[in-house]
Amino acid sequence: MVRQRDQDIRFLKGLINTLNANLHVAQLGRVYRTNEDNSLVDIQPLALNSSGTKRAPLINVPVGLVARQYIKEGAVVLVQFLDRSKENWDRTSNQEFPIGSKRMHDVNDAVVSEVMWVEGH
Numbered sequence: 001m002v003r004q005r006d007q008d009i010r011f012l013k014g015l016i017n018t019l020n021a022n023l024h025v026a027q028l029g030r031v032y033r034t035n036e037d038n039s040l041v042d043i044q045p046l047a048l049n050s051s052g053t054k055r056a057p058l059i060n061v062p063v064g065l066v067a068r069q070y071i072k073e074g075a076v077v078l079v080q081f082l083d084r085s086k087e088n089w090d091r092t093s094n095q096e097f098p099i100g101s102k103r104m105h106d107v108n109d110a111v112v113s114e115v116m117w118v119e120g121h
Helices: 002-021
Strands: 026-034 040-045 058-062 076-081 110-117
Touching (some): 040 076
Antiparallel strands (some): 026 040, 076 110
């Protein structure tokens, strides 16, 4: 009986680790490209994979209005991942939008919320 319980506990701990590994909340990244008005950036995540390799870059990430005045290439930014898909969001309005897919906490739904470090500040 104890052995079955131990297996159940190991299974649940493994399941929790797997879920957490696929749940994206926030991370730090370095900006390596901006568009003309700083509203979209390309980011290289700073934290390496467990194998020591670089994570995949985040492309065309929207930048919050306040962060735009400080963001530039080389800046370290706080990237957050929305709870739901931003696929159908119109960045030029404040209108509600239908969810475009079932994805949640996905790297495709990244936004820059803050500039954490920039040279000279």
